[in-house]
Amino acid sequence: MSNIFKIAILPGDGIGPEVMKQAIKVLNKIRHFLNIEIVVKKYLVGGSAIDKYGDALPTKTLLGCEKSNAILFGSVGGPKWDYLPLNKRPEKNSLLKLRKHFNLFINLRPAYIYNNLHMLSPLKNNIINKGFNILCIRELTGGIYFGKPNGRKGNGINEYSFDTEIYYRFEIERIAHMAFNFALQRNKMICCFDKANVLNTSIMWREILKKISYQYSKVKLKFMYIDNAVMQLMKNPSQFDVILCANLFGDIISDQCAMITGSIGNLPSASLNNKFFGLYEPAGGSAPDIAGKNIANPIAQILSLSMMIEYSLNNKHITKKIEKAIEKVLNKGYRTKDLYTNQLNEKIVTTEDMGTLITESIIL
Structure with a gap:
């Protein structure tokens, strides 16, 4: 420098x-x-x-x-x-x-709550009093926001619109390595939110993350379906350390992480x-x-x-x-x-x- x-x-x-x-x-x-x-x-x-x-x-x-x-x-x-x-x-x-x-x-969104601002959180006291300190990591340049083709076609009742979710192996690998390194500096836990029971892109994310995790034996890796994850964030946010998401899911989850702190x-x-x-x-x-x-x-x-x-x-x-x-x-x-x-x-x-x-x- x-x-x-x-x-x-x-x-x-x-x-x-x-x-x-x-x-x-x-x-x-x-x-x-x-x-x-x-x-x-x-x-x-x-x-x-x-x-x-x-x-x-x-x-x-x-x-x-x-x-x-x-x-x-x-x-x-x-x-x-x-x-x-x-x-x-x-x-x-x-x-x-x-x-x-x-x-x-890579987008980093830290979410934690100040001790004297607990009353601002929408969460119940018995949940918020446990505290939480989450680093939400969102992939930012791939996925459905940038995938091609997209657009609108047709007319009348047959008009339709479409967006394409696409991820390349290198996009997943590079953010995975950075996420594991951030986890090493924290509590050594990563939870990836996905929809691997439906989406091919999520299946690929899981395969690549599992393989890379062998290089980071000190970090515990787990996966959670996005629909369950939004509930778990409200029920017990203290269980999470680093959250890793593809672009669309990360966009939504990072705002939820923000809201449970009480003020974005x-x-x-x-x-x-x-x-x-x-x-x-x-x-x-x-x-x-x-x-x-x-x-x-x-x-x-x-x-x-x-x-x-x-x-x-x-x-x-x-x-x-x-x-x-x-x-x-x-x-x-x-x-x-x-x-x-x-x-x-x-x-x-x-x-x-x-x-x-x-x-x-x-x-x-």
Whole structure:
């Protein structure tokens, strides 16, 4: 790695620019402690880019990302652009393109719950009090979202639409090796959610994972049908360590993992390639209904920055400092509106205030 680390900042739409501003506050506090020069450049993406350039991922933005070492991404999209054809909308024409362009085939979505936020979870106390710490790993560039052929044909009552689920052996093997290595750093358990009783792709996933598992004797591998898995996640999430899924199942399960924590506004994600070039983004959406009101929760965006520091800069020390600062602020009762439960010690704060409180609580 050179002595300069370049970050492409893509604030996005809706609440994206507001929460990104808070992540940059944190970055400005810690940048001098990263032992590397940090260079930041902002680019338009999503709906805001469509409004200015007519394209959700303009050439200028893509080139800026190519010249960077990592991408810090804000959420994109909103009803304003729903009139566009599906392949022109902000989500598909920016985020999915970036994932494919940079071969970001592995998506990491950590899901855990803060001790003083148990009341936000929809789960019963006897379940949530056991705690859980899950790393959901989703294959991101294969499967039904990218498979060909797809489309619509026919007319009248005989009109039909179709999508193709397709996986190549190399796609499964590369994410399997990364998943086993992440499991080695945690509690050494992987559960793959699939539909091997119906889908040929799931059968192939099982065969390849079983074969690769022999290279990782310390990791326990198990499989679970997706329909049972969604129930088990609600019944006993503490049984899971690393969850591994194909693209479609991972898309759904990662959001369920987020929801059982009580607020998707707290959860970050990282999308990586085999060189650990990453796109880091909050798990939630652009929330256009609350944009500009200074009430959005910036924690997920700040934690996305924290994941960038851990995986792209390989600096877990600073990552832990940021995580401890967030926990400290929450322990003092500070809450954005989505986290407020009317408990005695809770105080509602703005997006801006939450970002400042977290930044000031980082002890370096």
